[in-house]
Amino acid sequence: MNRLGKSLKVLQFAIGATAAGLVASVSMMATAAESAPAKPDLARGQAIAGQVCAACHGADGNSSGGAYPKLAGQHAEYLVKQLKDFKPQPGGKPPARNNPIMVGFASALNDQDMINVAAWFSSQTPKPGAAHDAKTVPVGQKIWRAGIADKGVPACAGCHGPTGQGIPVQYPRLSGQWSEYIVAQLQAFQQRTRNNNEPMREIAHRLSDDEIKAVADYAAGLH
Template identity: 50%
Template sequence: MKSIIALTLAAALAPALAADAKAPAKPDLNKGQAVATQVCVACHSADGGRGSPAYPILQGQHPEYLAKQLHEFKSGKRKNPVMQGFAATLSEDDIRNVSAFYASKQAKTGFATNKDTVSLGERIYRGGILEKQVPACAGCHSPSGAGIPAQYPRIGAQHGAYTEAQLVAFRTGVRGNSAQMTAIAAKMNDLEIKAVSDYIAGLR
């Protein structure tokens, strides 16, 4: 009788135990901050804020996107000698924790700098380039640039110079970890890339 009860209880608990086994570990923001201050601070500032325009602002970025990029740097799918070196030192827990740490910070607002191209940048961001079959950036990254968690990154208020560099990298094939962005950037000229990148810097 006891064995029957034990088997019945085990069968009843099995789904819950299996769910617990599959549940991802919760990120530890304190440990994430430790990684950020020890490994990432030189380029990304203490909290991923508005440091050098050569490096991306990480504040408020979706943790899933940050983790994906770190994994792709680590595997070599996304090429960057500096980031590949740093990412190679990070464990799965480190990646989860530091991604959550940056995501927990409030992204600061930015601004466009070129009044001569802001209207062109806005047209591209909100309406695309119809004759080139370039879709509106807002379709994936939202009207405010907030992106869609786990699908598309936050780009609003990003450094214009960084966004421009990434679009050029997609266009030339230097950055090859998004077939969608490669196809879009391939249809854009320098002026269009520069205009929309500067406009994105002022999104909020």
């Protein structure tokens, strides 16, 4: 084979390799695009909040009382996880969070609608809360900041932050949350009727009723 023929073969190989590389790159980009969640649609989230959630949580996520949690300013990733935990699990298993009311609402939402409504509530400004029992503030503050060493209870601030802002995905914002709601959730963990966070089940089990009320009231006043 002469020099020109060899050059043509080298050029053909290079072109073929480049084309194959481009095809692979485009394929990878398409796969990534398909697997990546769509961006939140705040308008759609606001509509869902107004039509489905407002009666209990308020249209802007500031519920009117402690029977229902404030969702305004809560981490969107955390809200999505909770909505998914309210849905029945594959294989006929019960939801990780058993709440007959929320099971119905969450089951009616697809994954994208969960992302949309969570983003809407997360973008809203939470109304501040307040501690109401001055006598228990020192106890609640101690538990929040230092835990209870002899009971193996870690400081709440370690996961939920010194001012209760929480950590997205894993730990919710508790700053300004209704103390009644926090008490109810700690009791649910304690009684093992809420089963979507094993560390919290263990921690709540080690707290007395008075300690639960004290730390919940303290968290309500954080800002």
